[in-house]
Amino acid sequence: MTTPVPRVMVPGSVSRHEVFPIKAIIQHEMETGLRTDSTGQVIPRKIINGFVCRYGSVEVFRADLHEAVAANPFLEFYLRATESGRLEFIWQEDGGAIYSLSHEIVVT
Amino acid sequence: MTNWTRRQICSMAGGVLAAAAAPHVARSQNKPRVVVIGGGIGGATVARYLGDLKTMDVTLIETKRRYVTCFFSNLYLAGLRSLASLTFGFEVLTERHGLKVIHQAATGVDPGTKTVTLRDGVRLAYDRLVVAAGIAFKSGEIRNYDASAAEIMPHAWNAGPQSELLRRQLESMEDGGVFVIVAPPDPFRCPPAPYERASLVAYYFKQFKPRSKILILDAKDRFSGQELFQEAWGRHYPGMIEWLPRQFTGAVKIVDVAARSVVTEGETFKAAVANIIPAQKAGAIAEKTELTDASGWCPVDPVTFESTLQRGIHVVGDSIIGGDMPKSAFSTNSQAKACAFAIAASLTGSQQFPSHLFNSCYTFLAPDDAFTNAITFTPEGGKIKTVETFISKVGESAEVRRRTAHQAVGWYSAFTADVFGEGS
Numbered sequence: 001m002t003t004p005v006p007r008v009m010v011p012g013s014v015s016r017h018e019v020f021p022i023k024a025i026i027q028h029e030m031e032t033g034l035r036t037d038s039t040g041q042v043i044p045r046k047i048i049n050g051f052v053c054r055y056g057s058v059e060v061f062r063a064d065l066h067e068a069v070a071a072n073p074f075l076e077f078y079l080r081a082t083e084s085g086r087l088e089f090i091w092q093e094d095g096g097a098i099y100s101l102s103h104e105i106v107v108t
Numbered sequence: 109m110t111n112w113t114r115r116q117i118c119s120m121a122g123g124v125l126a127a128a129a130a131p132h133v134a135r136s137q138n139k140p141r142v143v144v145i146g147g148g149i150g151g152a153t154v155a156r157y158l159g160d161l162k163t164m165d166v167t168l169i170e171t172k173r174r175y176v177t178c179f180f181s182n183l184y185l186a187g188l189r190s191l192a193s194l195t196f197g198f199e200v201l202t203e204r205h206g207l208k209v210i211h212q213a214a215t216g217v218d219p220g221t222k223t224v225t226l227r228d229g230v231r232l233a234y235d236r237l238v239v240a241a242g243i244a245f246k247s248g249e250i251r252n253y254d255a256s257a258a259e260i261m262p263h264a265w266n267a268g269p270q271s272e273l274l275r276r277q278l279e280s281m282e283d284g285g286v287f288v289i290v291a292p293p294d295p296f297r298c299p300p301a302p303y304e305r306a307s308l309v310a311y312y313f314k315q316f317k318p319r320s321k322i323l324i325l326d327a328k329d330r331f332s333g334q335e336l337f338q339e340a341w342g343r344h345y346p347g348m349i350e351w352l353p354r355q356f357t358g359a360v361k362i363v364d365v366a367a368r369s370v371v372t373e374g375e376t377f378k379a380a381v382a383n384i385i386p387a388q389k390a391g392a393i394a395e396k397t398e399l400t401d402a403s404g405w406c407p408v409d410p411v412t413f414e415s416t417l418q419r420g421i422h423v424v425g426d427s428i429i430g431g432d433m434p435k436s437a438f439s440t441n442s443q444a445k446a447c448a449f450a451i452a453a454s455l456t457g458s459q460q461f462p463s464h465l466f467n468s469c470y471t472f473l474a475p476d477d478a479f480t481n482a483i484t485f486t487p488e489g490g491k492i493k494t495v496e497t498f499i500s501k502v503g504e505s506a507e508v509r510r511r512t513a514h515q516a517v518g519w520y521s522a523f524t525a526d527v528f529g530e531g532s
Binding site for chain 1: 334335338339342346347350351352353355356357374375502503504505506508
């Protein structure tokens with residue numbers, strides 16, 4: 001398995017009430033559980049099944065992902081800036097592993 | 109009763125053919141002239157196959173005395189092959205395959221008078237011209253990336269000095285550095301090659317600089333053999349290779365040579381070593397001869413490979429609009445043979461056979477792990493269409509992959525002997 005590497009792209013500063021884009025990607029094979037390996041054994045499912053973005057303590061974006069999502073799932077969504085704060089990004093993997101990143105955003 | 113050997117029958121058949129071709133043989137003082145510009149895989153193949161027929165005067169024009177194959181040059185970058193083992197001269201072609209080589213640049217073509225002008229001013233007349241110009245880089249797509257920037261941030265997309273430069277940089281890079289590969293938009297020479305490069309450099313890092321990382325900033329959202337590569341990266345080099353699609357980065361817009369960094373729409377990435385593979389178009393002489401259309405590539409008839417823009421000029425290889433055929437050395441070789449037989453048919457009345465176009469490629473994921481594809485093509489409605497495809501699968505056993513890697517080495521020897529002559 002690839003070691004999942006998460007990455008986000010967020011503007012460093014935005015003006016108050018500005019709508020700004022966030023891009024999030026994680027290097028992940030998204031193993032569907034439907035394939036067999038070289039010995040004919042089924043390779044167990046291991047996908048990123050959920051993604052959450054929090055702004056401070058408030059959840060502002062959530063996505064549930066399923067087997068049909070391609071490898072290296074890429075998400076792009078928009079937020080509206082209200083005040084400076086910490087954005088937190090969390091990817092949840094089958095089996096309970098969590099990958100996360102955080103990013104300070106300055107609202108001017 | 110006479111026991112006829114196969115040889116005797118063949119020589120009789122040969123006699124009949126020779127008689128049929130007699131009007132041309134009689135003109136042997138004045139054989140049809142074919143000039144081939146470019147001594148890469150395409151040009152060398154056309155020249156060799158036409159030269160072997162001995163019915164035409166064949167002249168190959170190539171500036172360099174030595175050709176280094178792009179294919180297998182990623183093995184050189186990983187320290188797995190010498191550059192000398194990938195280098196070929198033209199001596200066998202001139203000594204045994206009935207052609208003349210002029211080591212000079214072709215500076216111009218006049219399709220009206222059917223002449224090629226060389227750098228020293230000499231003009232060569234032709235009945236048919238073949239332009240095998242390879243690729244050139246589009247300028248301006250990545251700001252600041254020009255010929256002098258390529259001396260700091262090599263493209264290594266023509267094998268030779270650029271490959272040596274990139275190898276030196278990788279060797280002197282400190283452990284823990286980031287090797288950035290900027291992968292080009294389609295269409296480009298050898299679609300799986302940027303990712304094979306990442307795989308083999310990862311193999312080198314894993315042995316000598318295990319804390320180093322490879323970051324691929326792609327101008328595309330998908331790439332050739334993606335599933336096979338990503339599966340192998342997880343297996344051989346976990347956590348070492350990161351691939352970012354265009355939709356994430358917005359693609360590389362600027363390079364900062366002094367800082368050795370690359371700037372995408374949203375972020376600047378600092379590199380210890382940067383390999384910038386720019387967007388591509390047909391080689392300079394093809395453009396200058398007005399063989400290219402608005403796409404930057406050369407439209408051709410898929411049977412004869414004659415340009416649809418300039419009569420009497422044929423184009424083969426990476427610079428054509430190849431339909432379903434990828435820009436690969438083997439595709440080029442296959443096109444070059446079809447082109448050679450079409451030229452022979454047209455100039456000497458030899459029989460023209462239906463064209464069979466092939467591609468066969470081997471791609472290394474590690475020294476003992478390679479995948480392969482084999483594709484057949486046919487001309488259809490003015491375009492080249494795929495007939496059948498074989499490609500290695502994800503999940504093949506290590507033994508199958510080892511065998512494929514072994515076959516690749518044999519493929520290389522047989523293929524280069526076909527192009528540059530046995531013993532070259």
